[in-house]
Amino acid sequence: MSMHRPQDERKHSPRTDYESLGSQAYDLLKDEPDFIANSANFASLVYHGMSDVNWCGFYFKRGADLVLGPFCGKPACTRIVLGQGVCGRAAAQRQTLAVDDVGSFAGHIACDTASQSEIVVPLLRGDELIGVFDLDSARLARFTLQDKVALEELVHVFMTVANPPEPLIHEPV
Numbered sequence: 001m002s003m004h005r006p007q008d009e010r011k012h013s014p015r016t017d018y019e020s021l022g023s024q025a026y027d028l029l030k031d032e033p034d035f036i037a038n039s040a041n042f043a044s045l046v047y048h049g050m051s052d053v054n055w056c057g058f059y060f061k062r063g064a065d066l067v068l069g070p071f072c073g074k075p076a077c078t079r080i081v082l083g084q085g086v087c088g089r090a091a092a093q094r095q096t097l098a099v100d101d102v103g104s105f106a107g108h109i110a111c112d113t114a115s116q117s118e119i120v121v122p123l124l125r126g127d128e129l130i131g132v133f134d135l136d137s138a139r140l141a142r143f144t145l146q147d148k149v150a151l152e153e154l155v156h157v158f159m160t161v162a163n164p165p166e167p168l169i170h171e172p173v
């Protein structure tokens, strides 16, 4: 009797080749000084390099708000107050936040109603919060602990080579 159970395999997304994504990101961004161009290419690279992701992109800190940056996916809300939603909470706490079921996250901001799980990785330069990198999935519990660790490393590569601008105004966060 076969032990193969295809329905079990569908519970997990195919593994992402994060090592390849990291080296592709480095190669793609390293010679371009423009941060917005680098952010756009990074979002596209990750979006197309991962399965079961329906939105992937940036929000950048502008005063007490996060403002939409380059992304792939459906149009999204343009402005999130720090502390609000999954993005604002991750930004305020300066910690990666993975939500297995956004329906059970109080204050989740629904941009695409298809989204069921989400992970948000803060963009930090030392103590300074630059923004967040946000990924949504139409699958519950899409983002594992392995994804969290690997995405933090990928965002670290991004922050190292994307050339984030110095803040125009030094403001308390």
Ligand code: SME
Residues within 6 Å of the ligand: 055, 076, 077, 080, 084, 085, 086, 087, 088, 107, 108, 109, 110, 111, 112, 115, 118, 134, 136
């Ligand atoms: N769901 C996010 C809002 C951004 S979208 O997912 C693109 C949140 O709750 O912060």
